[in-house]
Amino acid sequence: MTVTSTHAPSRSPLILDLARRVPLTLGFVLVLLIVGLAFGGLWRPVGETPLMDQIAYGVPAFEAGRWWTPVTGAFFVVSPWGYVPTLLTMVSVGLLEAKRGSRVALAYFWIGHLFAVVTTALIVSLCASASGWAWAQDQVQMLDVGPSAGALACLAAFLGTLRTSWRLRGWLILLATLTIGVLVLGTLADLEHMAAVLLVLGVDRSLTPRRASLREQRLVAQVGMVSFAAIEVILAFVPTDGPLGTTAPLGGSPWSTAIDIAIVALVVSGLRRARRWAWRVATALLTLNTLLAAALWVLLVADSTGEASDLIDGDARIEIAAGILSLLLLVYLLSVRRAFQGDRHTRVGLAPEPGAREVRDALTAYGGGTLSWMSLWEGNSYARTSGGIVVYQRRAGVAIALADPLGPRASRASSAREFISAAEHAGLVPCFFSAGADTRRAVPKEWRSLVVADDTIVDLPGLAFRGKRWNSVRTSLNRAEREQVTFRMTRYADEPWGVHTQLHAISEQWVGDKALPEMGFTLGSLTEAADPDVRIALAHSAEGNVEGFLSWLPVYGEGGIRGWTLDVMRRREGGFGPVMEFLIAQSALTFRDEGAEVMSLSGAPLTHEYPPEARLLTDLSTRLADALEPVYGFRSLHRFKAKFHPRYETMYLLFRDEADLTRIAAGLTRAFLPSATIGQFARAGAELLRRDE
Template sequence: MWQTLRQPRWVARVVWVIGVVSLVSALLPSMRERLVLVDDVVPAVFPAAATTGAAAIGTLLILLAGALRRGKYRAWLVALVASLLAVVAHVVKGLDVEEATLCLLLAGYLVAVRGEFTARPDPRSGRRLARVLLVGPVLATVLGFLWLTVDTDGHQAGSTWLDRLAHAALGLVGIPGPMDFTSQEYAGHAAVGLVVLGASVLIVALLVALEPAGGPHPADPEECARLRAMLDRWGGEDSLGYFATRDDRCVLFSASGKAALTYRVIGAVSLAAGDPIGDPEAWPAAIEAWLAEAKAYGWTPAVLGASEPGARAFHRSGLDVLELGDEAIVDATTFTLEGRSMRGVRQAVSRCTRGGISVSAHRVADLSPEEVADIRHRADAWRDGEVERGFSMALGRFGEERDPATVVVLARDASGELVGLLHFVPWGRDGVSLDLMRRDRASENGVIEAMVAGLMAAAPTLGVRRVSLNFAVFRSVFARGERLGAGPVLRLWRSVLLAASKFWQIESLYRANAKYHPDWEPRYLCFRSSSDLPRVGVAALRAEAFLVEPAWLQRLRGH
């Protein structure tokens, strides 16, 4: 039983419950008989300030629960101090012995489980915390000074601006200042208001101190060079390998330097994508380094879109695995438009040909800067919404000199105007993996099929033998759920996904890929425990830009 109670998630639950108790106790009136006893011992302003303090501490404990669940040492330390302060606050605000005893027991409990909280502060959070601690009290003092200057009800005559400034500064921590008031009611009103300002600074500082900072750093030029050297040798192992060079990913190398793993920290989730890069024999060392870092900072590790070999490696390192969907792989050497099964694609290509649409495929390095700039402009104009989506299967850039081997497929109408494009990143020496798929909405229906067929026709010239197309989430559910004899659970799950497809195009992506009769390669989600899945799911949606913070909140957070 004690081993269970020592676990950070149980400590977080206990702290959350006692935080709620403290907050509710502060909001409810104290027993009159006890309050009279307190008033005989301490000045009348103290109970009011202590009540505000108890409410602030209760709020702090509630907010700390999430960080405590991650094993954060800083959260443990703040919770311990807050619980001890809560003991004093509950006694002073109305001799609330029951709540004070609970908080005292909580302090003892936290001391007993100290060894479970070793996670370090997130990188770079110290600098922002220092700014809050320096600027916050100054700003709160100024606001308190302005309030005391404007609202003069109940003030004794003769107070100077220096008195008001000192009273505001001392009042932030609940200490009576030099100002005199006409009654205890007015003095208590001022004390409560100033303590609320001080508590606000404390809460903001706590949130900043516990906020993840987005990982150690994006990969620097030296790390990028090492990563690309690994891709040159081992890039054919995983069709998603080249996406590891995204600018928003951090990288960790194995001790031997033979393998690496790229990831991004979103909230409290360290989210990797695809397989590790490099020698498969060195994958376990890279995975262990990543898991050790996640544990050190209290991050939740997860992997989005691992292949079957990668998923096995992550599973051997202690992660659970869930099949997420399938990746469509087309063999360019055997692809043909002939046959009854390809009738739909063949008709789409013929329709585009009759409409005067021509298709060409190029290495981006072979295009002029003017052509690259025009393609980039058109791609941005055709994007669905302002946000560039993608993380696990999107590069996030186009036409840069560092990506000379990428392939672009262009569709032009009879007048030579660009009406569609596909962009592929390298997959080893003989493959490409789809990055961008854009077209003019006013273009002929079937442009995408024409561009895919055009790429297959140009594959021998480009040295391409295999092509990775879009990823189909829960593809097997659609494929098996529509068959005769499918069970009730499978049919129900398919119905749910069909309903979700109205918003996220889950089924349409599957259908769009299936028409080319690809080989389906499963992709997996790897995670530590099922209780992490909601958090991991939100992080994945944020990474892929399906959940986006409002612009005003991003500016407030300094992004």
């Protein structure tokens, strides 16, 4: 009883919701299944029944006056195994219906289907009557059934509704797949599919001619080379009987095919990264294939005895087929050669590259955000723009910009855009990590954003730990006074060797408890705390031992230091319990008395509270936070900082689109853990698994 009452309500609304959103698609699928059941198409090919001549479309049907067949044929499937791919293609009808409504989906389906059937019949009829082309002579006698042309028309229309970058990827994959089908197989169905898609492409103009971006040019080159290799494999290993003629398995030279595939596999990643060497190797390969195909074609045309025609059944047919695509790709690669000017050491930004001294001067002169002092840490690179500097790290083919650009406030938006352009010219994936709202507004509108943390800001003017909300902070201060724990704000260089030894011992103890090494990038260590401009907050016991310490990074405004950002937090194991609360509270009072405006407790990753509608992002953040909590304690750190009642400023990861996230994740992993080994990752994973148990 309990199981039934729990699950029944959850299924019914889903089915009803699906029926409301895609009634046309569900209805068509139901009709296909009913027709297959009624006429036996679910268990035997419809071509083996007398029904085929009455319901199938093609040139013979039109010549016999059966003009109704384009409609009747749409409700049949050619064979039982064909129901699986046919029903899968109906998903595209459902996608378009859900996006633009049933009437629009119905129009695209039937107009695309009817146009494809009639146009294909006209083309093969003209080709057969105008020449002795064997392929055309075969196709003019063929009949076909199925709704796949209309479904692909709906898919093409759905692609037109996607964002620009995903639309381009979808169109490239679809057109490449259809082109391979037409050139290699060349059945009526393949021609109908291409005709339906080209109709939508011409009507919707969702790929209108325009100046493609560098990223799009490289993507086209990649897909083109992969398609070239795919056609070679099919022509070499699969028997075909298409427009290019008949080929038998292994009819050509396996060595030639293997070399082409190996070279394509070698250069395809390089083309994505804009590598000059990859473009040169690709153009050389395509040039050789084109010249070989041209030579074979000339030999065939010039042959007056007919002896050379026998070659067409062997190597020459495959080489000529590959040469056609090679020529098209070669022309394209030559036309976009400027997109492939990068190498592993290509500079990002204008010359000369800024140095750390210039970055420090820009930071102190124009100010920055709460993370800007991290620009001076080791491992960062600097991109000069026309009005400022962008700090970034180059990891795993990704240019990860740290926080917001430096320089005059009026130039920071243009600096962000210039950095994006420079990174793309270098073949890198650009992104901004822990950027603020101003940079989010500066990047292109089609860029995406994810919240990576909330910067915790405590406003210092008038700060006083009075009232009930500050009970826990006052408790730590009072306990420190009773136990004679003292506070001191200092600098690392000003402390004696004995204090240095204690600081390193406490830090090494903390690191030793982790399966992974200390994180970097936006998380410092004692190395960064030793900077003369960084301040150290110390808590000493009555015996003079260091109970814990903090490091504070300066936050510059245009008039000098306006605040401080918390970086390193370390405490002695088994020492004074509330030492962190004590140190932060005393630091806040010290900075307040010095006239500072703000104190940032920095941001804890993976702890942002998302709105209810962002359910997917919430689930992802929760899973990651749960997994990493025993290793780095992000969530507990966030709860600790909440004791100081900060206001929150959102920090974003800004990126082009979701296709970049895998590479960005790899780049960020290396930025945060540059020295981590495979063994350390394995031990961290084992620790997470033990926690799950």
